[in-house]
Amino acid sequence: MASSRKIADGGMWNQATWSQVRRRVIAMAGVDPHCAICGQQIDLHAKRYASNSPEVDHIIPISRGGQPYDIDNLQLVCLRCNRKKGKKMDGDYAESGVEVPIPLSNPW
Numbered sequence: 001m002a003s004s005r006k007i008a009d010g011g012m013w014n015q016a017t018w019s020q021v022r023r024r025v026i027a028m029a030g031v032d033p034h035c036a037i038c039g040q041q042i043d044l045h046a047k048r049y050a051s052n053s054p055e056v057d058h059i060i061p062i063s064r065g066g067q068p069y070d071i072d073n074l075q076l077v078c079l080r081c082n083r084k085k086g087k088k089m090d091g092d093y094a095e096s097g098v099e100v101p102i103p104l105s106n107p108w
Helices: 015-028 079-085
Strands: 054-058 074-078
Touching: 015 054, 015 074, 054 079, 074 079
Parallel strands: none
Antiparallel strands: 054 074
């Protein structure tokens, strides 16, 4: 039996939908994908937890009202950047004076 969890809008997470959307985002990246945050090349064949393995990131995190399956809210990133970004958004760095290259939208 598949596990389910609630998301920020009160709905339930749909793993089947997420898997389809994730595959679509990775396919849209083409044959030479790069991380939307750091610009480093992503290895589509890397082992799951390698630092340059592909991950699909929510630009606006679900916990902050981002749409979980909306292609316009998703970007391909490397594992390292996705873990560093977490639930942060670009505006979270505005007051700190630190420049962090988190894009406001995806490149496509």
